[in-house]
Amino acid sequence: MHTCMFIERNAIRFPEAVAAEQDGTQVTWRVFRDHVASVAAGLSTHGVGCGDRVAILAENAAAYIELTYATHWIGATSVPLNTRWTPEEVAFALEDCGASLLFVDGVGAACYQQIPVPERGHVEVFALDRAESLPVRVVSSVDELRGTQPVGQPVAPADGVASIFYTGGTTGRSKGVQLTHGNHVMHSLAFAAELQLTHGLRHLHVAPMFHIADSLFFHVITALGGAHVVITRFEVGACADALSGLSIDQTILVPTMIGMMMNDAAGLKGLQALGRLFYGASPIPQALLDRLMAECPQLDLVQLYGQTESAPVLTVLSDRDHRVVGGAVTRSAGRAMLGCEIAVLDPEDRPVPAGAHGEIAARGPQITPGYLNRPAENASTFRHDWLHTGDAGYIDERGYVYVTDRIKDMIISGGENVYSVEVEQALYALEGVDQCCVIGVPHDKWGEAVHAVVVPRNGHALDRDAVLAHCAERLASYKRPLDVTVRETPLPISGAGKILKRVVREEIRGAPGPV
Numbered sequence: 256m257h258t259c260m261f262i263e264r265n266a267i268r269f270p271e272a273v274a275a276e277q278d279g280t281q282v283t284w285r286v287f288r289d290h291v292a293s294v295a296a297g298l299s300t301h302g303v304g305c306g307d308r309v310a311i312l313a314e315n316a317a318a319y320i321e322l323t324y325a326t327h328w329i330g331a332t333s334v335p336l337n338t339r340w341t342p343e344e345v346a347f348a349l350e351d352c353g354a355s356l357l358f359v360d361g362v363g364a365a366c367y368q369q370i371p372v373p374e375r376g377h378v379e380v381f382a383l384d385r386a387e388s389l390p391v392r393v394v395s396s397v398d399e400l401r402g403t404q405p406v407g408q409p410v411a412p413a414d415g416v417a418s419i420f421y422t423g424g425t426t427g428r429s430k431g432v433q434l435t436h437g438n439h440v441m442h443s444l445a446f447a448a449e450l451q452l453t454h455g456l457r458h459l460h461v462a463p464m465f466h467i468a469d470s471l472f473f474h475v476i477t478a479l480g481g482a483h484v485v486i487t488r489f490e491v492g493a494c495a496d497a498l499s500g501l502s503i504d505q506t507i508l509v510p511t512m513i514g515m516m517m518n519d520a521a522g523l524k525g526l527q528a529l530g531r532l533f534y535g536a537s538p539i540p541q542a543l544l545d546r547l548m549a550e551c552p553q554l555d556l557v558q559l560y561g562q563t564e565s566a567p568v569l570t571v572l573s574d575r576d577h578r579v580v581g582g583a584v585t586r587s588a589g590r591a592m593l594g595c596e597i598a599v600l601d602p603e604d605r606p607v608p609a610g611a612h613g614e615i616a617a618r619g620p621q622i623t624p625g626y627l628n629r630p631a632e633n634a635s636t637f638r639h640d641w642l643h644t645g646d647a648g649y650i651d652e653r654g655y656v657y658v659t660d661r662i663k664d665m666i667i668s669g670g671e672n673v674y675s676v677e678v679e680q681a682l683y684a685l686e687g688v689d690q691c692c693v694i695g696v697p698h699d700k701w702g703e704a705v706h707a708v709v710v711p712r713n714g715h716a717l718d719r720d721a722v723l724a725h726c727a728e729r730l731a732s733y734k735r736p737l738d739v740t741v742r743e744t745p746l747p748i749s750g751a752g753k754i755l756k757r758v759v760r761e762e763i764r765g766a767p768g769p770v
Contacts, residue, residue: 256413256440258327261286263409263479269480272455275317276501279427279486284480287321290401294325297400299541301379303356305411308419310354310522311365312336312345313383315464316644317485318397320473322358322383323418327436330411334419334431335465336639339750340360342369344429345585346376348421351628352431354378358397364389366575413437419627420467431627432563442566442621443474445594449555449571458480459497459506461489467567468507468559490513491522498525507559509752510539514689518712519547527549531574535559537753538658538676540683544585548577560588560658566621568655570590581750586680587655588648594617599650604639609652612672647674664756666695668703671733675705675756678729678736682707682727685722687715692744693736694760707736708759710746717741 265274267287274287282290291375302306303309304311309326311333313319316501319335326333336345343423345366349357354376359367360383367380368390382389382396411417417436420430428666458476460483462469466718476483484501486493497503506529508516508710513534516522526532526547532554539558548556558572572589577583598606600612607613622642625633647665657675659665675693682691689712698704707726711717719739726735740763747755 257407257409258417258439258474258477259291259324260440261443261474261480262291262324265477265480269454272480273457273482274477275320275483275485277317280317280318290321290403291324291328292405292407293403293464294321294400296406297395298325298331299329300403301356301394303329303331305415307331307356308334308352308354310334310336310349310352310357311383311465312338312357312360312366312732313360314338314362314487315460316360316383316483316487317483318384319464320460320483322397323470323473324477327411327417328409329406329763330415332416333417334365334421335342335470337421337429337465337750338366338463340366342366346370346664348429348431349378350376351376352419356381358383359389359391359393360384361389364391365626367391385768411436412419412464413440414624416624417626418470420465420470422563423718424534428554430629430632432623433625433627434566434623437621438566438621438707439474440478441594441619442471442568443478444477445469445592446568446623449593450573452479456504457484458482459494459501459503461494461497462486462507462509462512462752463750466536467563468509468751471567472507491519494757495519495521495525499528503529503576505529505533505555507533507535509536510534510543511537511690511748511752513539513547514543515544516561517550525552527553529554531555531557533557533559534753535561535665538679541586542683558589560656562644564623564636564644565595565617565619566623568621569597569617569644571597578748584655587651589656590654591617591656595621597650597656598641598645600641600649604641607649610649612647612649612659613657615648615658616642617644618677619643641650657695661756664694666705667705668691668695668705669731673705673734678705678707678726678730678734682709682722682730685709685717685725687712687717689713689715690754692746692754692756692759694756694763696738696764698737704737705735706738706740706763708740708742708763710742710744 265284270285274284555574561567561569570589678693690710695703696706747758
């Protein structure tokens with residue numbers, strides 16, 4: 256079982272079908288296979304072998320997908336790095352994973368250049384594509400490696416580590432999640448079967464490739480012999496043009512991206528031309544989902560819930576679930592994906608009855624064998640064969656999973672549990688709220704008090720009293736914010752579009768919160 260077995264199959268069965276497309280340039284599966292095998296040979300000539308780590312610090316590119324598979328081909332491990340990280344964070348990840356090679360584009364090179372020379376380690380720098388005008392010296396480039404004589408068949412055991420993805424750092428220092436070839440292959444096959452995806456889909460890669468929310472589709476689309484259509488980064492105009500003009504069948508966007516598209520005329524038109532939209536990575540405001548369904552009725556909507564540790568999908572909320580009139584399941588994360596087992600556990604790791612709150616846990620063939628260099632975190636996260644997600648929630652009698660909060664973000668006020676997601680959903684129902692974040696702050700009487708941070712939409716004014724009055728109409732007294740911060744600048748977000756509550760908590764409290 257090897258991620259590259261799909262490439263071999265496509266080169267034989269669909270040699271003239273489009274494998275990758277960017278900026279009007281198309282590559283067939285036969286050529287893509289030859290490129291991958293040649294780049295793999297080129298990596299070998301530079302000393303990369305089985306178990307070595309090849310890091311990538313770059314924006315989206317067709318060459319990114321090609322390099323990922325070339326790395327896997329020879330049994331090495333691909334390590335995508337977040338282009339929004341600071342130089343210090345990049346240096347940490349390079350040291351942590353022991354990367355021997357680093358591939359960069361202009362954005363990645365600009366970041367790498369700022370790392371002090373003593374902290375760069377022994378990594379050799381290559382260009383993701385052509386090497387012109389990069390601010391750092393490079394050894395070679397993917398474009399040049401394509402000229403190497405191709406190597407033979409892919410090599411690597413199914414339990415060999417194919418990828419290391421660093422978590423987004425929403426709760427502190429990023430951890431390297433190891434995913435094997437078997438994790439990727441089994442996840443992809445289960446995902447395609449669960450959603451009955453068909454051969455030849457044209458998927459738009461618009462979310463950042465360093466995040467598994469996008470890169471999961473490397474393997475799903477390759478398994479289906481589909482086409483990887485790539486744009487460099489998410490910008491409303493570029494995304495709208497691609498959706499409107501490139502015959503895209505599907506893509507994935509996080510809720511913040513969906514909101515930006517919906518608030519732009521061209522963006523909305525692009526969504527109205529799309530067939531299937533996956534969304535996830537953070538809860539979607541119910542008001543935004545209702546608007547999306549009303550204004551883009553043709554969309555096949557699929558919500559995905561999971562985490563990097565599960566490669567990443569654990570549950571799926573299907574389009575059929577979205578269409579249940581008057582149903583509450585759109586507030587759920589869906590049901591367990593094929594091949595995945597989900598449970599809710601109490602603090603002693605015992606399953607709780609349907610409807611009872613606890614920690615969401617999962618197990619199945621797509622679950623990581625563990626974090627890199629983190630024995631303590633491995634011991635606490637993977638207990639009794641379960642991946643403990645750190646998410647609080649419950650499962651109803653029909654198997655729908657409801658994620659109510661991150662356990663560390665749950666607020667305990669006067670002995671009552673307050674789930675910040677519930678309060679945030681109420682805030683998003685207020686006209687004029689563009690972003691919001693709910694945190695707990697210390698309180699002399701209640702232990703913690705609920706505090707809301709809201710960002711008004713352009714052209715709207717919000718004030719503290721209006722926000723509090725709105726919440727008083729919709730929430731029990733213990734769930735209501737005691738105070739509100741109206742913020743004129745956007746909330747800090749991760750590269751995956753998640754609001755960084757840790758940062759917001761530090762700003763409001765004036766001191767670091769829990770990590």
